Structure formats: structure tokens, C-alpha cells
Amino acid sequence: MEMPLPDSMVLGAKARIVAGLRQILPADAVIWDEAETRAYECDALTAYRCPPLVVVLPRSTEEVAAVLRLCHAEGVPVVPRGSGTSLAGGALPTADCVVLGVARMTAVLDCDYDNRFIRVQTGRTNLSVTGAVEADGFFYAPDPSSQLACAIAGNIAMNSGGAHCLKYGVTTNNLLGVTLVQMDGTVVEIGGPYLDAGGLDLLGVICGSEGQLGVVTEATLRILPKPEGARPVLVGFNSNEVAGECVSDIIKAGVLPVAIEFMDRPCIEATEAFAKAGYPMCEALLIVEVEGSPAEIDEQLALIKAIALRHDPVEFREAADEDQAKRIWLGRKSAFGAMGQINDYMCLDGTIPVSSLPYVLRRIGEMSRAIGLDVANVFHAGDGNMHPLILFDANKPGDLERCEALGADILRLCVEVGGCLTGEHGVGIEKRDLMGVQFAPEDLEAQLKVKDVFDPKWLLNPAKVFPLSVTASRRAA
Amino acid sequence: MRPATEAELAEIIAAATGPMVVRGGGTRGIGEAPGAVLDCSGLSGVALYEPGALTLVARAGTRLSEVEALLAAQGQRLAFEVPDLRGLLGRQGESTLGGVVAANASGPRRVQVGACRDSLIGVRFVDGAGTVIKNGGRVMKNVTGYDLVKLMAGSWGTLGVLSEVSFKLLPVPEAGATLILHGLSDQQAVAAMAAALGSPFEVNGAAHWPGEGTFLRIEGFSASVAYRAERLRAHLARFGAVEVEPGTARWPAIRDVAPFQDRAGDVWRLSVKPSEAPEIVARMEAEAVLYDWGGGLIWALCAEGCDLRGRLGPFQGHATRVRGAGPGAFQPEAPAVAALTRGLRAKFDPRGILNTGLMDA
Numbered sequence: 001m002e003m004p005l006p007d008s009m010v011l012g013a014k015a016r017i018v019a020g021l022r023q024i025l026p027a028d029a030v031i032w033d034e035a036e037t038r039a040y041e042c043d044a045l046t047a048y049r050c051p052p053l054v055v056v057l058p059r060s061t062e063e064v065a066a067v068l069r070l071c072h073a074e075g076v077p078v079v080p081r082g083s084g085t086s087l088a089g090g091a092l093p094t095a096d097c098v099v100l101g102v103a104r105m106t107a108v109l110d111c112d113y114d115n116r117f118i119r120v121q122t123g124r125t126n127l128s129v130t131g132a133v134e135a136d137g138f139f140y141a142p143d144p145s146s147q148l149a150c151a152i153a154g155n156i157a158m159n160s161g162g163a164h165c166l167k168y169g170v171t172t173n174n175l176l177g178v179t180l181v182q183m184d185g186t187v188v189e190i191g192g193p194y195l196d197a198g199g200l201d202l203l204g205v206i207c208g209s210e211g212q213l214g215v216v217t218e219a220t221l222r223i224l225p226k227p228e229g230a231r232p233v234l235v236g237f238n239s240n241e242v243a244g245e246c247v248s249d250i251i252k253a254g255v256l257p258v259a260i261e262f263m264d265r266p267c268i269e270a271t272e273a274f275a276k277a278g279y280p281m282c283e284a285l286l287i288v289e290v291e292g293s294p295a296e297i298d299e300q301l302a303l304i305k306a307i308a309l310r311h312d313p314v315e316f317r318e319a320a321d322e323d324q325a326k327r328i329w330l331g332r333k334s335a336f337g338a339m340g341q342i343n344d345y346m347c348l349d350g351t352i353p354v355s356s357l358p359y360v361l362r363r364i365g366e367m368s369r370a371i372g373l374d375v376a377n378v379f380h381a382g383d384g385n386m387h388p389l390i391l392f393d394a395n396k397p398g399d400l401e402r403c404e405a406l407g408a409d410i411l412r413l414c415v416e417v418g419g420c421l422t423g424e425h426g427v428g429i430e431k432r433d434l435m436g437v438q439f440a441p442e443d444l445e446a447q448l449k450v451k452d453v454f455d456p457k458w459l460l461n462p463a464k465v466f467p468l469s470v471t472a473s474r475r476a477a
Numbered sequence: 478m479r480p481a482t483e484a485e486l487a488e489i490i491a492a493a494t495g496p497m498v499v500r501g502g503g504t505r506g507i508g509e510a511p512g513a514v515l516d517c518s519g520l521s522g523v524a525l526y527e528p529g530a531l532t533l534v535a536r537a538g539t540r541l542s543e544v545e546a547l548l549a550a551q552g553q554r555l556a557f558e559v560p561d562l563r564g565l566l567g568r569q570g571e572s573t574l575g576g577v578v579a580a581n582a583s584g585p586r587r588v589q590v591g592a593c594r595d596s597l598i599g600v601r602f603v604d605g606a607g608t609v610i611k612n613g614g615r616v617m618k619n620v621t622g623y624d625l626v627k628l629m630a631g632s633w634g635t636l637g638v639l640s641e642v643s644f645k646l647l648p649v650p651e652a653g654a655t656l657i658l659h660g661l662s663d664q665q666a667v668a669a670m671a672a673a674l675g676s677p678f679e680v681n682g683a684a685h686w687p688g689e690g691t692f693l694r695i696e697g698f699s700a701s702v703a704y705r706a707e708r709l710r711a712h713l714a715r716f717g718a719v720e721v722e723p724g725t726a727r728w729p730a731i732r733d734v735a736p737f738q739d740r741a742g743d744v745w746r747l748s749v750k751p752s753e754a755p756e757i758v759a760r761m762e763a764e765a766v767l768y769d770w771g772g773g774l775i776w777a778l779c780a781e782g783c784d785l786r787g788r789l790g791p792f793q794g795h796a797t798r799v800r801g802a803g804p805g806a807f808q809p810e811a812p813a814v815a816a817l818t819r820g821l822r823a824k825f826d827p828r829g830i831l832n833t834g835l836m837d838a
Contacts, residue, residue, distance in 0.1 A: 114671040114752045115773075137677075159620045170618065172627065173595045188813045193750045195773050196581065196592050196631070198795030198808045199836065200818050204594060204627020208620050225677045248529035254552060254648035293708075296701045351616040354530040383617040384530070423618035431621070438621055439611075446610045446825070447623040453820035465622065 069185030082154025088428025159208030350414030491607025499634030501576030537575025558584030581631030599643030605826025743801030
């Protein structure tokens with residue numbers, strides 16, 4: 001992965017930059033020792049690493065603004081970081097950058113059930129937002145699988161989704177307002193505890209901008225009343241095509257499950273060996289979850305069962321109690337861990353039109369055989385967000401390169417059938433060089449113009465999202 | 478000027494020598510901008526409709542009525558409940574999808590399913606230099622690059638002219654019911670609506686029409702609607718008797734602000750923190766108000782030319798004058814936000830020819 005050459009002027013000014021940062025932050029909030037900055041050399045895309053020049057861990061919007069003002073004046077690139085769980089390399093440092101971590105900003109600032117919002121500092125983890133309100137019967141809906149660790153700041157930067165966004169939407173649909181600090185230190189308040197901020201939808205473009213437009217230090221999030229209950233069913237099929245048709249028929253029938261998860265045979269076999277959830281051995285498996293009162297759940301599941309039975313499933317498994325429900329989810333929730341046990345893997349994130357599911361799965365199978373690397377598929381079928389896991393051996397020379405080549409081909413396939421490169425993980429550095437597959441030069445130029453407005457000097461997370469060749473003139477300016 | 482294709486639209490804009498007023502069906506525009514009319518209703522036709530994927534792609538000039546009929550035949554709909562403001566604004570004509578998006582037009586169901594911008598998954602548009610740009614697509618989850626889809630929704634044609642829009646859809650539920658409480662003060666009504674919206678019974682409409690009643694809507698499968706209606710009735714018992722009316726027939730009147738349609742005066746639309754709504758209403762001395770979104774949306778009827786923002790002073794939210802003459806239809810922005818807005822306009826419409834000054838305070 002090509003990254004820009006570090007700015008030698010910045011490298012040479014390290015002592016001055018550190019001294020400046022230490023003047024505006026407490027001593028424990030500035031990390032510049034090389035042994036310690038190494039802890040920030042990568043995020044969850046561990047194949048790429050680079051220790052930053054300095055790491056700062058501010059505790060307030062004011063401190064963030066002071067750091068950014070200083071870096072702006074010195075011309076130092078800044079890489080914002082939440083919890084470092086990005087699978088796309090969104091928080092990968094460069095040698096000449098200041099990593100600005102929000103991990104110490106975890107406070108709940110306001111919690112208002114009458115108006116159904118919570119305001120938090122963005123270093124707070126996703127799950128602990130729900131944790132702050134669940135005793136009172138509320139929850140925060142977006143639920144990325146890293147929710148125990150991932151920070152709201154990163155969720156906003158990547159517009160994170162999760163298993164339950166079929167019903168509740170992704171981060172952007174649950175974000176009411178932000179405090180954004182621009183690269184020059186300007187603090188902007190956008191939106192708040194009301195719906196649809198006035199003027200242009202700046203909130204909409206900030207969410208998902210991968211830390212390139214500003215550092216979001218506080219966020220107003222919509223919270224929802226918890227449903228009375230939820231229950232999954234598991235349906236096994238003898239072909240991917242039939243499972244895909246079943247998904248489509250459920251959606252057409254007017255049921256709105258909170259989640260429809262799909263696993264193919266390689267994924268079922270691997271998770272079964274690891275988690276022993278008792279899944280049927282079949283070509284494709286759906287987990288469908290619905291919500292409501294017990295009677296409402298019964299009614300929806302009866303309808304789903306009638307639809308599923310029309311597709312001749314090898315198994316239709318219902319959950320009689322909480323324990324059985326947990327077992328249905330067990331395999332799915334351990335899928336990534338299971339893969340990690342048997343292999344190194346690369347997790348893709350393309351989205352496709354639901355109608356293309358059987359075709360895409362067939363093509364992935366063919367491509368996988370041609371290149372000689374196994375692919376297991378586990379994904380959010382209701383919204384077409386695929387997570388093909390390409391298995392490889394990092395110690396085997398050439399495997400990573402073949403894996404990346406196959407990954408790129410699969411993402412090209414997603415775009416070819418009318419989908420996109422990434423549904424919820426973000427572009428980061430991982431999909432940066434594929435942006436030209438999905439977008440024409442004019443489409444990319446329009447996005448670059450947005451960054452020009454928010455960060456004219458191109459100092460915020462500058463080497464991400466767009467191909468380096470496309471941004472070269474701006475980064476050099 | 479009435480282009481029939483995206484290419485013609487791009488040519489017209491590239492060749493323009495002066496400002497243009499961007500128009501879809503002309504049914505919901507607000508504010509004033511100078512110039513020749515750019516009529517987008519010729520960019521018409523559904524490009525793709527996949528009921529099994531809950532996806533629709535259509536040219537921006539496609540009539541809303543045509544799309545609604547197409548979806549209804551498959552038991553689906555645009556979830557965000559597009560208001561029909563012709564009665565309120567005294568307009569004729571046919572609303573277009575592009576106009577709906579440009580206005581981010583969203584009705585009572587906003588509280589549950591989000592606004593138009595939340596259902597919008599893709600756009601194609603022509604910017605002020607005549608360049609065709611696409612963003613988003615036809616899939617429900619997409620974080621590839623910046624989200625210009627949201628930016629275009631509610632931009633009132635000031636960043637570019639939409640040529641194609643894509644939506645995710647939802648099924649039309651089997652049944653619906655309306656719960657009605659009578660005789661509540663504005664404060665009590667907002668409290669009752671907060672209690673309802675904070676319950677797990679999936680209320681997707683919460684409006685207070687002073688003098689008429691406080692209305693809550695639930696939709697879903699029949700047995701589920703009956704169950705939730707009963708649970709809600711019990712949940713709201715402290716606010717008084719709750720009448721349960723089958724169906725949802727009274728919601729279009731709320732969505733379209735029917736109570737103001739035959740009355741003279743300026744009409745304002747305010748987005749506020751719901752619990753602050755009654756106090757804001759008390760300050761604004763309106764002739765009539767209608768609360769939607771659990772109090773988060775206030776429709777206010779005031780005397781012509783009234784300085785509503787002056788009466789209100791600072792509050793959390795924003796006020797837009799949707800009916801009435803003169804400048805200042807849109808809420809002034811804080812300086813730092815206004816600088817970003819100006820910057821984006823200058824990039825996307827460098828000559829300042831698209832709905833010039835429309836959204837300026």
C-alpha cells in the first residue's frame with residue numbers, strides 16, 4: 001500500500017511540535033516516545049503499520065481545537081482516531097502525522113428521554129451509549145460487531161451499520177447533531193436535539209467522511225425505546241439461489257425483520273467446528289429476527305415460516321426459549337472469530353442489489369476456485385451488504401497479494417452488478433485505489449471539493465479515501 | 478427551458494449566461510430567486526423498480542402521483558410520507574420526485590422512519606458548471622466516499638439540479654389505527670406524545686391539533702395494531718380517555734396542514750426540541766398552530782409580514798417561512814456554519830446561477 005512520503009520539514013520539527021503540544025495539553029496527553037507511539041501504528045487492518053510522529057489524547061473540545069490550531073499552523077497532518085477498530089485502515093498513521101485520539105473523551109453530557117436523545121463525547125464506545133440508557137428502557141440502534149470497543153467518533157467517521165440496520169438504519173439515520181472542530185481550530189455546532197438541521201445537510205456529509213472534514217468531539221444521538229422482545233429463526237437451504245429468493249419473498253410480503261443474516265457452506269462449516277452451535281450442514285443458512293410482543297413475534301414468524309416452507313428448506317428451526325435463541329445467534333456471532341482460528345482472513349464489505357445475490361455468490365465461488373483461495377460468505381442479506389471472508393496464510397509468500405487481488409475482483413463484481421465497494425466499513429486505505437471503479441473522475445472531483453471547503457490545506461487524514469494520484473496536487477499545495 | 482434528458486440539462490446549464498430558477502412541479506417551492514425558469518418536469522420516467530429489493534430509481538422530473546400509484550400496486554410506498562402542500566401554498570400542478578428531494582419533504586412518519594434524506598440512496602445531478610455528477614447508488618448500505626446524497630436532499634436546487642433519484646421503499650402495512658386524546662393543553666399533549674413515542678409500541682405519527690385533539694398513529698399487521706392500541710391506551714391513561722379510531726384517514730389533513738389552507742396569513746414551519754415546543758408557541762403569538770413529530774415540528778399561522786424570528790429570539794432549532802412574501806424565508810446560520818455553506822455553494826455553483834440567494838437569510 002503506497003503512502004505519501006513523510007514531510008521532512010515536519011519530521012525535522014518534531015521537538016518544536018512536541019513542545020508546542022505540551023504547552024496546550026497536560027503532560028500525560030502527549031506521547032512522542034517511539035516505544036509508546038508504536039501502540040498506535042495501526043488499526044484493525046493490521047497488515048499496514050506506521051508509527052506516527054506524535055500521539056495526543058485530549059479531553060475536551062477546547063483541547064482538540066488547540067491541537068488542531070497548532071498543527072494547522074505548523075502544517076502537520078492529523079489522523080483522527082476513535083478506538084482503532086477500523087477494518088479499512090481509516091486510522092493508519094503516517095510517519096509525519098499527529099494521531100489525535102478521542103479515547104479519553106467518554107462523558108455522557110445529556111440524556112433526555114422525553115426528547116429521545118443522548119449527547120456524548122465521541123470517545124465513548126458504541127455499546128456504552130446503550131449502556132447509559134438501557135436501564136430506562138432505551139437503546140442506541142447502530143450495532144457494528146465491534147460495538148464493545150468501537151467509539152462513536154469512529155462510527156460517525158465511517159457511518160457504521162450493524163446487523164440490525166435493516167429496520168433502524170445506520171449511523172447517519174440516528175445522528176441528530178455534532179460539535180465539529182475544523183482543521184484550523186474553528187468549532188462548529190451542527191444540528192442538535194431536533195430533527196433535520198436547518199440549511200444544507202452538513203451533518204449528512206460529515207457523517208461518513210472518514211475524519212477528513214473535521215474532528216467530531218461531541219454528538220447528539222437518537223435513542224429508541226427497546227422493543228418488548230425479539231426472537232430469531234434459522235432456516236437452512238440446499239442452494240444459495242433458493243435462500244436468496246426466500247429473502248426477497250420475505251421482504252415483498254411486508255414483514256420487516258430487524259435482521260436477515262446469511263451464511264454459506266464454508267462459513268457454516270468453519271463456525272460449526274469452532275462454536276458448535278448445532279447448525280445444519282447445508283449450502284446456505286438464514287437467521288431472521290423479528291421484534292415485538294410475544295404474540296406479534298408469533299404472527300410474524302408464522303408468516304416467515306409459511307414463506308420459507310414454500311422454498312423447501314432442509315431445516316426450519318424456531319427458538320422455544322431464550323437459550324435456544326442464543327444458540328441460533330451463536331454461530332453467526334462467532335463467525336469472524338472462527339475464521340481467525342483457522343486462517344488469516346480479509347473481510348470485504350461490498351453491497352449488492354439483493355436480486356443479484358445468487359449470481360454474485362456463484363461468481364465469487366468461481367473466482368475463488370480460479371485463484372485457489374477459499375472464500376466464506378457471511379452477510380446482512382436484507383440490505384445486500386456482503387462480507388466475503390477471503391482465507392489466506394500471511395506466512396506464505398504471495399498469499400496476501402493474491403488475497404488482495406481476489407478482494408479487488410470481488411469488489412469490482414459488486415460495482416458491476418449495481419452495488420458499491422463498501423457498505424459499512426468505509427474506504428480508508430483499503431479500498432482507496434478502487435474508487436475509480438465506482439466513480440467517474442467528475443464524481444470524485446465533486447467529493448474533493450467538499451474537502452477543499454472544510455480543510456483547504458488537506459491536512460486531515462489526507463492519504464485516505466481517494467487514490468493518491470487524484471489528490472496529489474491538493475496535498476502538495 | 479425544459480430539458481428532456483440529463484445531457485440536455487447539462488448543456489443548458491453549461492451554456493447559461495444568467496441565473497435560473499430550478500423548478501420541478503412548482504408545488505412546494507418557497508422563498509424567492511431571480512432568473513429564467515428551468516423546468517425539470519421533462520426528465521421523466523421510472524428507470525428501475527425492484528419490489529423484492531425495495532428499490533426505486535427514477536428521473537427527477539417523474540411525477541410523485543405516478544410513482545405512488547406504481548408502488549401502491551405492489552403494496553409498497555415511500556416511507557417518509559410526502560406532504561402535498563398545494564392547498565396550503567395555493568399551487569396547481571404535479572409534484573415531482575426531484576422537488577420532493579430538493580425540499581427534503583417529509584411528513585408525520587418522519588418520527589419513526591426518518592426524513593426524505595433517510596430514504597434517499599442515490600442521486601445524479603448537474604452542478605452549476607454543467608458537470609454531471611453521481612453519488613450513492615441503488616443499494617441500501619453504501620459508505621463509499623462522501624455522502625453527497627444527503628447534501629443534495631434539502632439543498633433546494635442551490636448546489637445542482639437533480640436528474641435522477643433512488644429510494645429505498647417500505648411495504649404498506651396491513652392495518653392502521655389512530656388514537657385520539659381530547660382536551661389536552663399544549664404541554665399535556667407534548668407530554669402525552671413523548672410518553673407514546675418513548676413506548677415500545679412503534680408510534681409512527683404523533684400530532685396535536687389544538688381544539689381538535691391529540692393524535693397518535695400505529696400501523697402494522699391487524700392483530701398487532703389491535704394489541705398495541707390497547708397497550709397504548711393503558712400506557713396513556715394518566716392523560717385521560719383514549720379513543721381508538723380504526724384506520725389512518727385523518728393523517729393526510731395533518732400531513733398537508735389542512736387547518737391553515739383556507740386562512741390568510743404567513744405560514745411558518747419550525748423544527749424544535751419537542752419539550753420546548755409549547756413554550757416556543759407561547760412566545761410566538763401565532764393565530765393558529767399545529768404540532769407534528771411529537772412537538773418537534775410546529776406549523777404556525779401568523780399575520781402577514783410578522784417577524785416571527787424577532788418574536789422568538791434564540792431557540793434550539795430553526796424556523797422557515799413556507800408561505801409569505803419578502804426575503805428571509807430560511808433561518809440565518811451561525812457564522813462558522815454560514816462560511817461552510819457559502820464555500821460549498823461557491824464550489825458547486827461557482828457562477829451563482831442556480832436559485833441564487835434562495836437559502837440566504
